[in-house]
Amino acid sequence: xxxxxxxxxxxxxxxxxxxxxxxxxxxxxxxxxxxxxxxxxxxxxxxxxxxxxxxxxxxxxxxxxxxxxxxxxxxxxxxxxxxxxxxxxxxxxxxxxxxxxxxxxxxxxxxxxxxxxxxxxxxxxxxxxxxxxxxxxxxxxxxxxxxxxxxxxxxxxxxxxxxxxxxxxxxxxxxxxxxxxxxxxxxxxxxxxxxxxxxxxxxxxxxxxxxxxxxxxxxxxxxxxxxxxxxxxxxxxxxxxxxxxxxxxxxxxxxxxxxxxxxxxxxxxxxxxxxxxxxxxxxxxxxxxxxxxxxxxxxxxxxxxxxxxxxxxxxxxxxxxxxxxxxxxxxxxxxxxxxxxxxxxxxxxxxxxxxxxxxxxxxxxxxxxxxxxxxxxxxxxxxxxxxxxxxxxxxxxxxxxxxxxxxxxxxxxxxxxxxxxxxxxxxxxxxxxxxxxxxxxxxxxxxxxxxxxxxxxxxxxxxxxxxxxxxxxxxxxxxxxxxxxxxxxxxxxxxxxxxxxxxxxxx
Ligand SMILES: *[C@@H]1O[C@H](CO)[C@@H](O)[C@H](O)[C@H]1NC(C)=O
Numbered sequence: 001x002x003x004x005x006x007x008x009x010x011x012x013x014x015x016x017x018x019x020x021x022x023x024x025x026x027x028x029x030x031x032x033x034x035x036x037x038x039x040x041x042x043x044x045x046x047x048x049x050x051x052x053x054x055x056x057x058x059x060x061x062x063x064x065x066x067x068x069x070x071x072x073x074x075x076x077x078x079x080x081x082x083x084x085x086x087x088x089x090x091x092x093x094x095x096x097x098x099x100x101x102x103x104x105x106x107x108x109x110x111x112x113x114x115x116x117x118x119x120x121x122x123x124x125x126x127x128x129x130x131x132x133x134x135x136x137x138x139x140x141x142x143x144x145x146x147x148x149x150x151x152x153x154x155x156x157x158x159x160x161x162x163x164x165x166x167x168x169x170x171x172x173x174x175x176x177x178x179x180x181x182x183x184x185x186x187x188x189x190x191x192x193x194x195x196x197x198x199x200x201x202x203x204x205x206x207x208x209x210x211x212x213x214x215x216x217x218x219x220x221x222x223x224x225x226x227x228x229x230x231x232x233x234x235x236x237x238x239x240x241x242x243x244x245x246x247x248x249x250x251x252x253x254x255x256x257x258x259x260x261x262x263x264x265x266x267x268x269x270x271x272x273x274x275x276x277x278x279x280x281x282x283x284x285x286x287x288x289x290x291x292x293x294x295x296x297x298x299x300x301x302x303x304x305x306x307x308x309x310x311x312x313x314x315x316x317x318x319x320x321x322x323x324x325x326x327x328x329x330x331x332x333x334x335x336x337x338x339x340x341x342x343x344x345x346x347x348x349x350x351x352x353x354x355x356x357x358x359x360x361x362x363x364x365x366x367x368x369x370x371x372x373x374x375x376x377x378x379x380x381x382x383x384x385x386x387x388x389x390x391x392x393x394x395x396x397x398x399x400x401x402x403x404x405x406x407x408x409x410x411x412x413x414x415x416x417x418x419x420x421x422x423x424x425x426x427x428x429x430x431x432x433x434x435x436x437x438x439x440x441x442x443x444x445x446x447x448x449x450x451x452x453x454x455x456x457x458x459x460x461x462x463x464x465x466x467x468x469x470x471x472x473x474x475x476x477x478x479x480x481x482x483x484x485x486x487x488x489x490x491x492x493x494x495x496x497x498x499x500x501x502x503x504x505x506x507x
Pocket of ligand 1: 243244245246249
């Protein structure tokens, strides 16, 4: 027995050394296998167990979550991934999308199990409590660190297809509380981070339900543009067809899109008998020419009567639901025409101008301002800066100590310098060395003082120093703020439902 286990362990470790999967690359508006140049169509499924307080959609879950929301990282349990592979195979799934990645966990075994099965992974960078809010958007160092931590945790796996910076964060440029420039800033900074770290050029994209914002993500400076678009289209329901579902309109509006697009979520749950006839159109005529496939919402049944799940999982046992049969039946009928990278010439390679009325300047890289903030004595935006530097884990103890020691040395040197200048001049100046010391002495106290205030830092969308901060000061217990953020959820979820042609009907 022990020998078998040892052999198995050896096999696993040997496998994890090998690269069994060809990375997916982008050319123009299509995905390709890197080595053989064959086009890659996503046959995907949302692969994420319920959050502790599950609201039934990715965007609502992420927007509403606080760091106290518990979640399962679907990509850490190799035996669970192994358990699901035969079912994913029957569904012809080649991509899973997970939006609860815990960067502190080990993903190697599950990613290897999926790699061996030819399954790629789309990972959302937001995690519960850490997402760009769609009502009070921020792009700050806390989010930056969380997003890059997820990238760091997954970049080494060849079957990571891409990273998603957010979902339904914005309702379209020009709409109230537009957050689209924050999305572009996040895309820009994550792409730059991957370049700077010399990671594989893993694509960075974004998922949205409202098609009105799609053009803004594919215009202007390419360094700020998405590498792929995830269109959420859970609106093909019941007797809908290509026209009445709204899919035709979206497809037409994207005809000159310059990056790959796929359905980041599709599959309606009303009526409860889902027949998935849309699969034939998505992978065949008329959508196959433009779309790179899509991801079905969703693999796991969440016991919430929403009717989306394809399987019911209890421990090690998996039960196929009616949805499962419908999907596998439709998938079996699919014939797609695909192209080869060598013979494919992208339609448009010129940069498109951005739509009128959209933000032309994006929020800054939140890591860069920290450097300049420490070199200026007084910052008018100190409330935000201070709140950000207050976040737990914002700086390691070592970094804090280093800054402290560095600052003390700087002050001593400065004081000495000022003292010698003072002595050599012999003329009394208005600014005494004591005053100088006092002025510069404020500097090192900043990070120390900052731990006194704003300890809350629970959710990045609470970091705004303006109106919300005033609200927050009225509550004595930081935990009391959670219900406040809960009310925001309703504002957030109201968005998609206000767009009848694209909203996902809920049961
Ligand atoms: C598609 O677009 C046309 C023209 O703008 C519009 O009249 C129609 O209502 C749209 N269809 C759907 C289902 O949204």
